[in-house]
Amino acid sequence: MPFSFDGLASTSISCVEMHTSGEPTRIILSGFPELTGTLMEQRALAKANFDQYRRFLMLEPRGHRDMYGAILRPETELVKSGEADFGVLFMHNDGFSTMCGHATIAIGRFLVDCDDEQIFPRRKMLKYDTGTETTSIKLHVPCGVVDVDVPTLPIGKSDPCRPISFIAVPSFVTGISVMVHLPEENRWPELGVRDSITADFCYGGAYYCVINATELGFPQGLSEDYIQRLSHATALLKKTVNETSELSYLTRHIQTAEQGILYSVLIVDDTKLDNDPSSSEKGLCFFANQQIDRSPTGGSVAARISLAYAKGNLSIGEQRKFDSLFTGSDKGLRGFVGSAIEELKNEGEADGSRKSVCVRVKVQGYANYMGYSTFVAEAADGLGVNGFLL
CATH class of the missing domain: 3.10.310.10 (Diaminopimelate Epimerase; Chain A, domain 1)
Structure with missing residues (x-):
């Protein structure tokens, strides 16, 4: 990196930027405060104590009225019990939602491609189907567990040319x-x-x-x-x-x-x-x-x-x-x-x-990558981390 924010920024959050049919998903990799408890307890904690981080990433000037985001949760009660492989919380311009299909598609692809065990400790435990050439992920979301199938290449990475699918909670x-x-x-x-x-x-x-x-x-x-x-x-x-x-x-x-x-x-x-x-x-x-x-x-x-x-x-x-x-x-x-x-x-x-x-x-x-970003807030910035909605 040709430039360092060390000593300048009081807040720093790193994200992967993806889109599904044009709808963005800003996936937080690091910088969000620690959340504990069940997934719904983590959601309540994020809403009550850390909502400024949602505003920081979703609202202007770093986001916009229609930005969408995801907080990765590698530990939930269903992950611990073996009923899920990974958890996630969804956020938007007004709070935290119970389900998001476009983000589920994007996150499924990202998790298959993720080789950082600090982000996804159970990555090597995912099941690969040789017949369909897909990797399966049980994703714990606030409304339940959705089964995600991600087309996977022989090298172990996702195949962007085939569609990702998920089976929703009972509808x-x-x-x-x-x-x-x-x-x-x-x-x-x-x-x-x-x-x-x-x-x-x-x-x-x-x-x-x-x-x-x-x-x-x-x-x-x-x-x-x-x-x-x-x-x-x-x-x-x-x-x-x-x-x-x-x-x-x-x-x-x-x-x-x-x-x-x-x-x-x-x-x-x-x-x-x-x-x-x-x-x-x-x-x-x-x-x-x-x-x-x-x-x-x-x-x-x-x-x-x-x-x-x-x-x-x-x-x-x-x-x-x-x-x-x-x-x-x-x-x-x-x-x-x-x-x-x-x-x-x-x-x-x-x-x-x-x-x-x-x-x-x-x-x-289909979901596609757009880039990698690090968002910062300087201590002297009068806007702080709250953002604004135009």
């Missing part, structure tokens, strides 16, 4: 064609005279509202030209769902009854839907504090596959392609592929009247 529907009444203060101009919308709700490690662009009030479909208007509408919709007690069942886990919150609104461009099985479903995901996912959103793929299966529009083993507003052959970015691989019987009810099932969903996508 399910909590409501189909739910009518959401919008109080006057939560309506947006594109609604016109309407005071309600109809949408679907599902879970893929986090809770998603899936709504068509035309139903949201945008008959022309999705466009980068009016992203701010789309953001305004989805923010008000999410606010309504999270603040309406009668709708709390939409974010309640059908297996554990644990209460969650609506994490994201996924707009499907129904003006682009067709019956060609080779075509992709295009969508735009707003999550956290109106953060925009450049990728098709891995968690939402799991949720949308469960939705399509519950509606009878998808069979076990059948694949469906997903693009975001920013991916596609014309953009040079490949989207995701999802499929339901197994139905799990469940006694819960999705919407108070209809029996629901969980499915295990396989999500496939």
Whole structure:
């Protein structure tokens, strides 16, 4: 390194920079304070005592409103018991999320390539399948354990030419064609005279509202030209769902009854839907504090596959392609592929009247390296480590 920060910086954090279909993952290698306990206890500790490190890395001037990050956790209770190989915490512009598909794909590739035992002590214990030429990783994330398969070359490194896949936690529907009444203060101009919308709700490690662009009030479909208007509408919709007690069942886990919150609104461009099985479903995901996912959103793929299966529009083993507003052959970015691989019987009810099932969903996508970075904060820097959000 031609320049040293020794003696200048009070804080120094090193990261690997990756992207999955254009969506960044900033993976912290060193510099984050020590976290102990179970994975959820580590998450709570990070939120309560070290949130300034999230702001330091995710917000400006080192990040931006749509930056995404991962804190590597080599020791968790499930790693110790042998149920997982590695753990991870996810973070974004507003806090720490329970699941992230695009980051899972990136981290899977990184862990296969990592030969530093201080970062990944159990790297040599990973299982390699000679038939599929893939390495398997059980990744402990806040919502459970996801099984990641990473294509691997004979030299032991990941193969960037083949897609990485993960099997999500059990995914399910909590409501189909739910009518959401919008109080006057939560309506947006594109609604016109309407005071309600109809949408679907599902879970893929986090809770998603899936709504068509035309139903949201945008008959022309999705466009980068009016992203701010789309953001305004989805923010008000999410606010309504999270603040309406009668709708709390939409974010309640059908297996554990644990209460969650609506994490994201996924707009499907129904003006682009067709019956060609080779075509992709295009969508735009707003999550956290109106953060925009450049990728098709891995968690939402799991949720949308469960939705399509519950509606009878998808069979076990059948694949469906997903693009975001920013991916596609014309953009040079490949989207995701999802499929339901197994139905799990469940006694819960999705919407108070209809029996629901969980499915295990396989999500496939590509992740690429962008670089290596070391971020510092000088003691004399008035901005400190807090960052800011524009």
